Amino acid sequence: MKALTVSKIGGNIAESPEKLDAFCKQFAASPSPKILVHGGGVLASEIQKKFGMVPNMIDGRRVTDAETLRITVMAYAGWCNKNIVATLRKYGCNAIGLAGCDASIIKAGKRAPLNGIDYGFVGDVTPGCVNTEVLETLLSAGLVPVLCSIVHDGNGQLLNTNADTVASSVAAAMGAGLDCVFEHAGVLLDQNDPESLVNELSYSEFKALQAAGTISGGMIPKLENGFKALELGASSVNIGKTILKI
Amino acid sequence: MKALTVSKIGGNIAESPEKLDAFCKQFAASPSPKILVHGGGVLASEIQKKFGMVPNMIDGRRVTDAETLRITVMAYAGWCNKNIVATLRKYGCNAIGLAGCDASIIKAGKRAPLNGIDYGFVGDVTPGCVNTEVLETLLSAGLVPVLCSIVHDGNGQLLNTNADTVASSVAAAMGAGLDCVFEHAGVLLDQNDPESLVNELSYSEFKALQAAGTISGGMIPKLENGFKALELGASSVNIGKTILKI
Numbered sequence: 378m379k380a381l382t383v384s385k386i387g388g389n390i391a392e393s394p395e396k397l398d399a400f401c402k403q404f405a406a407s408p409s410p411k412i413l414v415h416g417g418g419v420l421a422s423e424i425q426k427k428f429g430m431v432p433n434m435i436d437g438r439r440v441t442d443a444e445t446l447r448i449t450v451m452a453y454a455g456w457c458n459k460n461i462v463a464t465l466r467k468y469g470c471n472a473i474g475l476a477g478c479d480a481s482i483i484k485a486g487k488r489a490p491l492n493g494i495d496y497g498f499v500g501d502v503t504p505g506c507v508n509t510e511v512l513e514t515l516l517s518a519g520l521v522p523v524l525c526s527i528v529h530d531g532n533g534q535l536l537n538t539n540a541d542t543v544a545s546s547v548a549a550a551m552g553a554g555l556d557c558v559f560e561h562a563g564v565l566l567d568q569n570d571p572e573s574l575v576n577e578l579s580y581s582e583f584k585a586l587q588a589a590g591t592i593s594g595g596m597i598p599k600l601e602n603g604f605k606a607l608e609l610g611a612s613s614v615n616i617g618k619t620i621l622k623i
Numbered sequence: 624m625k626a627l628t629v630s631k632i633g634g635n636i637a638e639s640p641e642k643l644d645a646f647c648k649q650f651a652a653s654p655s656p657k658i659l660v661h662g663g664g665v666l667a668s669e670i671q672k673k674f675g676m677v678p679n680m681i682d683g684r685r686v687t688d689a690e691t692l693r694i695t696v697m698a699y700a701g702w703c704n705k706n707i708v709a710t711l712r713k714y715g716c717n718a719i720g721l722a723g724c725d726a727s728i729i730k731a732g733k734r735a736p737l738n739g740i741d742y743g744f745v746g747d748v749t750p751g752c753v754n755t756e757v758l759e760t761l762l763s764a765g766l767v768p769v770l771c772s773i774v775h776d777g778n779g780q781l782l783n784t785n786a787d788t789v790a791s792s793v794a795a796a797m798g799a800g801l802d803c804v805f806e807h808a809g810v811l812l813d814q815n816d817p818e819s820l821v822n823e824l825s826y827s828e829f830k831a832l833q834a835a836g837t838i839s840g841g842m843i844p845k846l847e848n849g850f851k852a853l854e855l856g857a858s859s860v861n862i863g864k865t866i867l868k869i
Contacts, residue, residue: 398779424697427673427674428673447702450701450702450705450706451670451697451698451701451702452697452701453701454700454701454704454705454720455696455697455698455699455700455701455702455704456693456696456697456701458700458701459696459700459722459724459725459773459781460696460781462722462724462725462775463724463775463779463780463781464779466724466727466775466777466779467777467778467779471726471727472724472725472726473721473725473726474700474721474722474724474725475719475720475725476705476708476720478705478708478709478712478718478720479705479708479718479719479720479721480717480718480719480766481712481717511764511766514764518757518760518764520726520757527705529708529709529712531712531713532713533644533709533710533712533713534709535705535706535709
């Protein structure tokens with residue numbers, strides 16, 4: 378089998394009809410085996426607000442009570458997943474939309490309260506949680522798994538998790554390349570200058586740029602996650618056009 | 624391969640935690656190849672109301688504008704589907720939750736306006752719409768497809784449809800037995816007397832009972848659908864404990 382790629386798209390693509398269509402057209406055209414990972418946080422927050430709820434995010438992770446879980450499952454595994462699959466089918470991609478509970482692709486533990494914070498129905502995913510055998514079966518049948526970041530505990534409980542972590546864990550477990558499709562060209566030394574793109578980044582260079590304040594905010598967990606995937610078995614990792622090196 | 628059964632459950636089971644748990648325990652225990660079909664209309668109506676919308680049903684079919692479509696996809700393919708899958712997994716069933724867009728299991732046409740009524744994003748499903756090859760592939764891999772009544776048109780458009788029609792079309796296309804799991808024991812001659820169960824029912828007997836007013840209401844489309852499945856290739860059909868005969 379040709380080298381497998383795990384692509385991860387964020388809400389800026391998954392939840393914009395025009396960007397999603399353009400992405401799906403390009404993704405469908407690649408002949409290699411592939412898996413697509415996504416979340417659906419923008420839609421989940423929109424529904425929470427329509428339900429009169431206030432989304433409660435701590436460090437980018439949604440505090441998930443029973444009703445919030447139902448909403449995230451509806452948003453991620455329902456509309457976002459099936460809308461992506463239908464759009465991929467339009468471009469001839471043999472997509473199959475799944476959550477981590479399906480065929481037990483990802484069985485995770487419920488996160489224990491951390492530093493006094495109970496995140497509720499949130500799962501912690503590691504490469505060891507990934508059922509690589511069933512993914513191989515689906516890929517061998519010529520299917521393209523489209524995986525949302527809803528997982529289960531194996532005992533009937535669905536759990537909400539994070540698409541970056543799902544993507545890096547799947548890539549590491551499958552020894553695949555991880556392609557984080559990103560709203561910017563990649564890691565930039567100057568956010569306002571697309572010419573300042575970093576082509577290759579090592580972990581020590583990342584840490585130096587972080588210490589200098591050049592890399593900050595949401596880029597830090599994204600890069601930490603990418604380097605972790607490399608360390609745990611991903612064959613390559615890129616954030617946009619920036620290639621990570623251990 | 625042993626004989627395949629397509630089971631269809633209604634909202635009374637799919638949307639009641641206790642009944643769903645009991646059903647899943649029993650369904651998981653059956654060793655034969657099987658497919659489960661469900662909708663999610665109760666939850667869809669609940670969300671429509673929370674969104675300040677008024678569900679518009681004509682002859683049991685939901686008039687589906689773009690926002691209603693998004694809600695039905697979230698309800699059927701999101702919460703209902705994944706909750707059923709997680710519950711089946713608890714009982715060791717290798718369930719995989721899917722909608723008709725996934726692997727293009729069901730590609731249908733958008734219903735044309737009928738008698739002046741535009742149903743919107745509603746699909747009409749027939750046995751010819753069913754991709755039997757991909758269902759065989761999944762079943763051969765030991766997976767149990769859990770299929771909700773959301774389909775697609777192959778050109779990027781999701782469509783809402785009816786779980787009874789999906790179940791009968793899949794059973795007919797696969798030459799499978801159709802088991803409509805039902806809130807009553809089966810077809811009753813007296814709704815208040817479970818002892819009045821009809822063990823076997825032919826189409827002419829059905830029509831005579833309908834003419835006499837003994838069979839009425841929602842039972843009529845359910846039986847029409849069952850007899851149609853038999854006619855189009857299902858190996859057997861039962862509505863609860865009542866076995867249909869051509």
